[in-house]
Amino acid sequence: MAISGLDLSRIQRLETEHQPPLYAKREIALVRGEGPYLFDSEGRRYLDAMSNYGVAILGHADPEYAAALTEQLQTLATGHQSFYSDVRAELLEEIATIAPTGMTRYFLSNSGAEAIEAAIKFARVATERPSLVAAKRGYHGRTLGALAATADQKYRAPFEPLAPAATHISFNDVDALAAAVDEQTAAILLEPIQGEGGIWPASPEFFQAARDIASNRGAILIVDEIQTGFRTGAPWATGESGVIPDILVTAKALANGFPIGLTMMSDALSAAIPSGAHGTTFGANPLACRAALVTLRAMRKRDLYARSATLGNALMNELNTLNSPKVRQVRGRGMMIGVELKERVTPTLRALQQRGVLVLPAGATTFRLLPPLVWEQEQVAEFIEAASSVLA
Ligand SMILES: Cc1ncc(COP(=O)(O)O)c(C=O)c1O
Secondary structure (H helix, E strand, C coil), X not given: XXXXXXXXXXXXXXXXXXXCCCCCCCCCCEEEEEECXXXXXXXXXXXXXXXXHHCCCCCECCHHHHXXXXXXXXXXXXXXXXXXXXXXXXXXXXXXXXXXXXXXXXXXXXXXXXXXXXXXHHHHHHHCCCEEEEECCCCCCCCHHHHHHCCCHHHHHHHCCCCCCEEEECCCCHHHHHHHCCCCEEEEEECCEEXXXXXXXXXXXXXXXXXXXXXXXXXXXXXXXXXXCCCCCCCCHHHHHCCCCCEEEXXXXXXXXXXXEEEEECHHHHHCCCCCCCCCCCCCCHHHHHHHHHHHHHHHHCCHHHHHHHHHHHHHHHHHHCCCCCEEEEEEECCEEEEEECCCCHHHHHHHHHCCEECEECCCCEEEECCCCCCCHHHHHHHHHHXXXXXX
């Protein structure tokens, strides 16, 4: 039962009547969560294999997280960055412990798209160049700048012309990348594993080539870890390739559900950004900073990066041993896994939901697992049992 006391049909009616029709809704109302489980308005329990699009990395209603946010709400919730803040300072110190080598400056905002928007602006102001090179199937958000970097016509077409101009090359195609970057290119913008596009990992050679091409031609390399951040067995998926970007962007899981965006950069890049060139009212407020601080500390103390690797390997092995006739390929790293089917994905999403398991689509034929890192072997077994019957 929802705390509000609203039943499902009233919830559905109110949302349908008062929201623009932007989202294809799944028919249930999620009203409560507990660790790796979500509950709907009718009291039905679901295994959460999606973390609300990769956000709830500590699971739901985590007591330590809830207590810290409650304490912060009772102390100070809002605070503009024209004043110093104790909790912001602590968060910056914590971020420094997981930042890739050389990434010493952190711009905090309120969402993934905003963090990308900042990255694009910083690259443009630092290089004094206008355009971007990004990848087909890539996804970077829905604000106009982030949308320019996002390739899929489905998202872009109604809003064109978009600025900045962007060229989209095939992911993992080194020659195409080399041909696309010129003296107008401010930045190359790439995901280390394409998430919305269907869970496609970048090859280490492609990432290394992106680094070399950016450095040789005076462009900035921006890596979008908004979805990959914290769940691939390490804080950053980029680490695997040994590449150090100029800007690394993350959001989603960073504050376990509290809206936040983070754009990290080097001292040198930061020095090229004039005072007053960018800003945000809500960004880096004490409540958001406390949410990120408690999340990052919990990840470290509970050793959740290692758990992500172990559980992710177990899930991928078990999915592969199902030998399902419906599955074309299982791809991913840690707790970011895509299962590409030989057919359209919607009936499988629905069948899993009916069996009490929530997963996400990633493109037309792939379903995606982005589970909270509080899963245990028990949840892996529960998922595999449901998947084996739905994929039989
Ligand atoms: C890789 C990537 N970049 C950017 C975004 C945009 O983030 P937000 O939805 O918080 O604006 C997303 C969201 O799915 C994403 O997966």
